[in-house]
Amino acid sequence: MVKVVILHPDLGIGGAERLVIDMALALMSKKHEVTIFTSHHDPTHCFSETKDGTVQVIAKFDWLPRRIFGKFYALCAVMRMIFLALYIRLFFSADVYIVDQVSICVPFLKILSSKKVLFYCHYPDMLLTDRKSFLKLLYRKPLDYLEGLTTSMSDKIVVNSLFTKGVVSQTFSHVKKCEVLYPSLNTSKFENGYEIVCTDINLDSFDFVFLSLNRYERKKNINLALEAMAYVQKNCSERVKCHLIVAGGYDTRVNENVEHHLELEQLSQKLGIHVNTTFLRSISDTTKLFLLRNCTALVYTPSNEHFGIVPVESMYCSTPVIAVNSGGPLETVENSVTGFLCDPSPERVGQAIMQFVERNGLKERMGKAGKKRVQEMFSFEAFTEKLHSFVMELC
Known part of the structure; x- marks a missing residue:
């Protein structure tokens, strides 16, 4: 010892x-x-x-x-x-x-x-x-x-x-x-049955739910997820109900967390997607796993992220990842197999989101490949x- x-x-x-x-x-x-x-x-x-x-x-x-x-x-x-x-x-x-x-x-x-x-x-x-x-x-x-x-x-x-x-x-x-x-990942945590209900939002009321999971920091570029959803809302059929959940670490001691949360809420109003966006702060482990398991795809927006554990968590939950094509995700996400790697623009990320709206079975196929990749590499x-x-x- x-x-x-x-x-x-x-x-x-x-x-x-x-x-x-x-x-x-x-x-x-x-x-x-x-x-x-x-x-x-x-x-x-x-x-x-x-x-x-x-x-x-x-x-x-x-x-x-x-x-x-x-x-x-x-x-x-x-x-x-x-x-x-x-x-x-x-x-x-x-x-x-x-x-x-x-x-x-x-x-x-x-x-x-x-x-x-x-x-x-x-x-x-x-x-x-x-x-x-x-x-x-x-x-x-x-x-x-x-x-x-x-x-x-x-x-x-x-x-x-x-x-x-x-x-x-x-x-x-x-x-x-x-x-x-x-x-x-300590995968034993992910195997437990988290049979919980996310009381903040009823996921069943939407056709597709996309998740942004990061601390409320400007360097995480969460703005990109909001702008991409605005692109989707503009180019998608009105009959398709898409929703974005922005969740992550929030510490009242950190001024940037408080300020950036407010900035993002204001941006969602400006983009006209506030009705289709939910902001969650400092969610529990169980709520995080519930969201990862039940969303259509993770939208991971930081550029030059050093590694980024969230895409790995998402893939282990059989959920595909849409990530910016730089930094750690280049090593964790296999493009067009376990998700999509995109240029950091609203159009490119929005087009990747729409792939899941337009292509039946894509989430299941990529989700299965993602879990296998995590088991083999991480x-x-x-x-x-x-x-x-x-x-x-x-x-």
């Missing part, structure tokens, strides 16, 4: 958080002792495994600010992770550390220690923010340098896709080698064995 500590900045609801929990479950299935440390964990806004005691979670230093004068998010995140790493080194022992997202804490975990650190890189943080002003450039420069330096100090660097591997290799000159560990067993091998190698 190996004692493993996983560090993650904010254990809310999202793809990165789902990966961290699946890491813990995978290692626990191999009889390792696993604890997740985080600076924030809200029992009302988290995955069920962190709330019901399945996975041990310890939250520290939430009193530290998330921002200063509405800015300096990156600096605050770095400071919270440094405090977390120092606390662990002083009061907690482990054989292997797994650091997720924020590499700055890697050297602090290695101080006066022979223990090994695995860093999981979803995407270089320095590429996620702009540098439009000189002050922003000045502020980010030391953070960017430290990100590259501390990433390279890890004993093993793991990324979520071949796409991210290429980006990391080009971005960090210090990094010589990294390996791919695709996020996976099984939880394969994920577990590879992660276990990394941990044993570091030991």
Whole structure:
């Protein structure tokens, strides 16, 4: 048995958080002792495994600010992770550390220690923010340098896709080698009978229901799903009832979530599709699975998404995926077999949606192929064995 500590900045609801929990479950299935440390964990806004005691979670230093004068998010995140790493080194022992997202804490975990650190890189943080002003450039420069330096100090660097591997290799000159560990599904959760009724909307009242499932963030380009549905409404027969459900993570602490939700509602009014659109916020796991199982197709709109677990979840639920033709979906979605990969334009995405309206049996055929693809490429067993091998190698 190996004692493993996983560090993650904010254990809310999202793809990165789902990966961290699946890491813990995978290692626990191999009889390792696993604890997740985080600076924030809200029992009302988290995955069920962190709330019901399945996975041990310890939250520290939430009193530290998330921002200063509405800015300096990156600096605050770095400071919270440094405090977390120092606390662990002083009061907690482990054989292997797994650091997720924020590499700055890697050297602090290695101080006066022979223990090994695995860093999981979803995407270089320095590429996620702009540098439009000189002050922003000045502020980010030391953070960017430290990100590259501390990433390279890890004993093993793991990324979520071949796409991210290429980006990391080009971005960090210090990094010589990294390996791919695709996020996976704990498919046992998907096999349980979620016989629930989505009280927010009666799906049976529509001929076709399309689902957008993302956090309420502007970079997720949810606008594209709304604009594509406006295209469908304009070009489809009035007798065909199509509906769009926009659902995803929503945190009242995050101004962007609140603002963007309002922006999307206003856009649906402007496009004249508000009657055919439903917005859901911070849905439960059971509601998410219900929607994935019962919608016609998933409309996945982020461009250059690092991996994107939602298309994999959708395919495992035998639901086809319409995704933008960049980033992770190029590796997960097989075009014209398990769904469609499209240019990020309302017309192209709208035309893909209309394929399901016009072609009988397409959902069933693509859905079957999608589930088979997930079972072959993204099984939880394969994920577990590879992660276990990394941990044993570091030991």
